[in-house]
Amino acid sequence: MLTVEDVHFSYQSGVEALKGVSLIVKNGEFVAIMGQNGAGKTTLVKHFNGLLKPTRGKVRVDDVETTKTSVASLARNVGFVFQNPDHQLFSETVEEEIAFALKNFGYAPEVIENRITWALNLLGLTQYRKTSPFMLSGGERKRVALASVLAWDPKILILDEPTIGQDHQQKENLRQFIMQMQSQGRTIVIVTHDVEFVAECNPRVVLMREGKIVADGEGKDILTDPALLEVSSIVLPQIAQIFTQLQVPSLPKNVIDIYEAKTLLLRLLQRRQRL
């Protein structure tokens, strides 16, 4: 469980990036943190594995305060995948990249071998085992970064902008992967601008603006609130746009799922045709 209690954070430049944030993420939850550029999203999640420590307030991971432990020991439970994979990758081969953390955690060689094979297979990277990460495309490097974190099986997984530069199929793979992780009881926190991706996953959404949380709830309720989204520089997902524009009182407003939209519209159109 992640517990954030009235956290304030100022960078050395004096910019106050977090202005009193409180949040609880329970085990097994899937949370998307959204908001415009500069809202404090990345700053907040960097507190979850102790990369940043609050200027005021407390962050606890399973009852351990992040100020009272090291990033290295937190890492065992909290895996962090950066927005830009180049900030993370450094090894000469994909295999070594994945082995690095496992060796540091002191796993036996045969366990390391198994974990590498498992992670490569999961992310469709087996063919690149001996390749340098820097020879791969941007999307592939992003998957190597993810594989290197997954390999040690952290309980909490934090993904910063995982869909940037990914095509439709890769996003679908990512969605299924997140669902699978969640069904195994892992906690997943993503930072994203990608409204269509969030609409497809329908996680809990935490909306941030100017260093504060301005909304927290189900994706389908937050992503269908035009006034709230506009001040956060987010547009409604396309399905929500259609339902807002229809202005039919008997239709619910909080629809973001295409299959739900189809069912509701069919029912309505068939009823009209019978009249």
Added chain:
Amino acid sequence: MAVIETKSLTYTYPGAAKPSISDVSMKVEKGEFVLITGPSGCGKTTLCRTFNGLIPQFYQGELKGEITVADLDAAKHPTYEMAKHVGLVFQNPENQLFALSVEKDVAFGLENLGFDRQEMRKRVDWALNLAGIYDLRERSPHEMSGGQQQRVAIASVLAMQPEIIVLDEPTSFLDPLSAQKIFEVIHDFNKKLGLTVVLVEHRLDLTAKYADHIIIMDQGTIRFDGATREVLSKEETRLIGVGIPKATLLYEMLKKEGVNLNSVTPLSSEELAKMLKEAMKF
């Protein structure tokens, strides 16, 4: 009249085992808004780099076939000359901006082309106004937000008044509302100034409604090339893994259930909402 035309274009990067694009033949007509899309690694960025001669003149490698842009052979005509005709906006604005102030960045290309001071001033102000960043002209591009930087990159290209503007995922780092505003500005230029636009994008939910013409690439070749509505309503397009706009998908799903909306395939939520409202009147 075609302003970009390729004939059997095949290109291999230096040291690569196989070509990144093969046997690509396509045309862009003057004043069109063309969207190029396809799965990662399909060759879209590579194709765009041939439009102003960066391929093969900067990247080297092996180019076969023909590429004609604004009646010039882009493979042979010097890149700085091509820049008068074709403006390229890259994925990451930081790769493009370097001057100490916004107006110096926007003026840079004009200085290189040897414009006199008065004409330069006029064009810089014009481009800054169009991109909505006139008030930021004395700021340093590096202290600005991603959205503002993207506008500077677009203004720098517009100041040259090229006939063709090529944009490679120009908003991938922006929040959705800023991205939408940028696409609206570009669409405006296309409609009001007759600028030919080539846009590379994955996110068709945001962009399909602006495009007259769409080209879908896969594994270095062109799979579909035609009117946006026709191409996006094909089942095969979806199977390649192209992210069809949700409004288009929902329309197709309803059609399969026997709902006849008696209209052309919608590309935006506005279009589909309008059709549904009509259908509900009866």
